[in-house]
Amino acid sequence: MAVSGLIMLMYLVAHMLGNLKIFFGSGEFNTYAHWLRTMGEPLLHYEWALWGVRVVLLAAVVLHGVAAYQLSRRDIRARPSKYVHKRRRASYATRTMRWGGIILALFIVWHLLDLTTLTVNENAQPGRPYENVVATFSTWYGNVIYLVAMLAVGLHVRHGFWSAAQTLGMGNARRDRILKTLANGLALVLTAGFVSVPVAVMTGVVG
Numbered sequence: 001m002a003v004s005g006l007i008m009l010m011y012l013v014a015h016m017l018g019n020l021k022i023f024f025g026s027g028e029f030n031t032y033a034h035w036l037r038t039m040g041e042p043l044l045h046y047e048w049a050l051w052g053v054r055v056v057l058l059a060a061v062v063l064h065g066v067a068a069y070q071l072s073r074r075d076i077r078a079r080p081s082k083y084v085h086k087r088r089r090a091s092y093a094t095r096t097m098r099w100g101g102i103i104l105a106l107f108i109v110w111h112l113l114d115l116t117t118l119t120v121n122e123n124a125q126p127g128r129p130y131e132n133v134v135a136t137f138s139t140w141y142g143n144v145i146y147l148v149a150m151l152a153v154g155l156h157v158r159h160g161f162w163s164a165a166q167t168l169g170m171g172n173a174r175r176d177r178i179l180k181t182l183a184n185g186l187a188l189v190l191t192a193g194f195v196s197v198p199v200a201v202m203t204g205v206v207g
Contacts, residue, residue, distance in 0.1 A: 001067035002164035007060040009157065009186075011053075016193040022206055026130035033129040061108070068101060097159055100152040107149035114142070137201035146198050154191035158183050 018036075022029045040049035110120070114136055118124035123135035136142040161183040170179065200206040 001064060001071065002167040004060040004064040004067065005160050005164050007056065008064065009161065011057055011060075012153065012157070012190055016190055019197050020193060022130060022133060022197055023200065029130040029133075030128065061105075065101070065105065068098070072098070097156065100156045103149060103152045104156060107145065107152075110145060111149075133197065134201055134207055137198040143198050143202060147195060150191055150194040153194065154187040157190055158187035161186055 018032055021032045036050050037047045113119040114121050115129070115132055118126065118132065121132055121136055123138075124132045125135075137146070162179050165175075165179045165183075197206070
């Protein structure tokens with residue numbers, strides 16, 4: 001669970017940085033999108049490196065989902081009956097991890113259909129990623145889906161990063177405050193970075 005989560009977290013950071021290139025204009029953003037398909041050349045063929053990233057990411061997503069299911073079943077077996085008195089000591093991010101994961105899984109499918117296969121993007125133009133991003137965020141439903149998903153990303157990262165650190169033995173009484181601060185900061189930066197793109201399109205900064 002922790003290792004697959006960290007793999008996806010590294011991808012999210014790289015993906016956010018790539019997305020922010022949209023603020024430098026269509027030329028630079030489209031060049032970046034083209035580079036993703038040619039990286040590794042001439043050692044690797046066209047899109048081989050990109051497909052390698054996709055395979056690793058898909059494996060991480062599947063393993064993360066399987067691990068979440070297994071941990072959930074173990075939790076139920078360990079405590080089949082509910083506690084008589086409930087006390088909400090966990091944070092909101094912790095309590096919504098399961099639903100956040102489901103939201104993100106559904107969003108990944110939508111995101112691929114929207115900007116990779118261009119199936120649900122009505123104004124998509126093959127080979128023009130900048131224009132396709134603008135087309136997506138020029139629709140109310142594209143913005144709503146993306147913004148909800150990015151808020152879920154922030155909450156998921158906030159709790160997931162700290163939990164992964166504990167699982168991998170990085171946490172202790174002295175480091176907990178630092179790890180929680182890092183988790184909060186990372187979640188905030190990722191959420192703000194991703195959200196800035198649709199907001200820029202909606203406000204006319206990008207278009």
